Amino acid sequence: MNKIPTALLAFRIMAWVTGVVLAVASVWALYGYVLLNYGTQGGKPLLYSILWVAHGWLYFAYLIAAVNLAFLLRFPIFRTLALLLAGTIPFASFYADFVMHRYVGSLPVKRAPTQ
Amino acid sequence: MPRSSELWSRARTLTAILALASLIFICVLFFFLGKWQWDRTQDILDAKRAASTAAVSITDIVQPMKSEDYGRTVTAMGAFSSPDQVRVGSRLSSQSAAGEWIVSSLVLDTGQSIAVVRGWVPEGAVFATPEQQVSIKGVLQPSESFYDFAGDQKGKIVVIDSQKLSELWNVELLDGFIVMQDQEPVTANVPEGVPPTISTGDVAFPLQNFFYAIQWWIFALFAVAVYVRWLVVGSKLRT
Known part of the structure; x- marks a missing residue:
């Protein structure tokens, strides 16, 4: 039974969803703190807070997907940690998704997704 | 395993x-x-709670009032306008006794006016408006919108609505009204205080x-x- 393609797809979905939310929230934070009054108490709109909280929960789902994939691919600890942290750095999860697909694609045929 | x-x-x-x-x-x-x-x-x-419970001057509240302003403790200085007083029928005291509330127009030092619920009196009791300059403290309330259908009767009003009071007294009033809790100096004509309908709601x-x-x-x-x-x-x- 080959679980890797499913795990890879789950990771891709979470990497993109989490990545997009994080990217939007980060750009918003930069804009808000530099140009608006987000540094002061109560300066932030509700949607902004919700977006960050949403990223927290999405990142949790991302962690599950990433750990699952790392276990299936028998990743060493530090590579696994790098994969997990990619969900907290803006735009890093997109790169992680690219790297993971390239890596899985380079594996021997019996592990690669069947066409 | x-x-x-x-x-x-x-x-x-x-x-x-x-x-x-x-x-x-x-x-x-x-x-x-x-x-x-x-x-x-x-x-x-x-x-946030400390900030919202601290009393602010009514003149510091930006018009038109926002929903988070209601329930705040406010202070106001001025004089009650004696002709502009009206009774609100069928209102309870803090001990749930039947009676009326007295609403007066307070002319602030800035020249603006605001409706103030001075308190509860037994039905029909005579209550003159204090003449002198007073400093009051109370809780800001939004205009009431319930009982709108009831209509006014026998010189009493049913709903405390700054818009309607403004037409009745023919003066410009600030939004909402104050439920007075404290008046300085204390005069002979201070009715029994009533609890505000809306007290400080919780902060965000x-x-x-x-x-x-x-x-x-x-x-x-x-x-x-x-x-x-x-x-x-x-x-x-x-x-």
Whole structure:
């Protein structure tokens, strides 16, 4: 039974969803703190807070997907940690998704997704 | 599942001990990060509550009033306008006795006016408006919109609505009205105080900090789960 393609797809979905939310929230934070009054108490709109909280929960789902994939691919600890942290750095999860697909694609045929 | 002896032998390898040490470090770190966000949540709530319960001058409240202004304790200085007084029928005292409320127009030092519920009186009791300059403290309320259908009767009003009072008295009034709790100096004509319908509502909850606190703790649990799974998967590999 080959679980890797499913795990890879789950990771891709979470990497993109989490990545997009994080990217939007980060750009918003930069804009808000530099140009608006987000540094002061109560300066932030509700949607902004919700977006960050949403990223927290999405990142949790991302962690599950990433750990699952790392276990299936028998990743060493530090590579696994790098994969997990990619969900907290803006735009890093997109790169992680690219790297993971390239890596899985380079594996021997019996592990690669069947066409 | 691998046997427990396999798990145990794997748990004693150098890698597993280092992993366990990191796990403990992560759990302690995440616990305190969560605690920090939790304390922040409480601090922000306390600060906001303190700020919202502090009395502000009615002239400092920006017009038109916003919903978060209602329920705030306000102070106002001025003189009641004696012709502009009206009774609100069928209102209870703080002890639930039937009677009326007295609403007067307070002309502020700035020249603006605001409707003030001075208090409760027994039905028909005569209450003149104090003549002198007063300084009052009370709770800001939004104009009432219930009982709108009832219509006014026998010189009494039913609904305390700044718009309608403004037409009745033919003066410009600020939004809402004040339920007076304190008047300085105390005059002979201070009716019995009534509790405000809306007292300070709770302040906006610091959602972000609260959820961060919970998330840190969940991440700590997740780290434990990953460690256990890693141990189990690793043991399976060895056999």
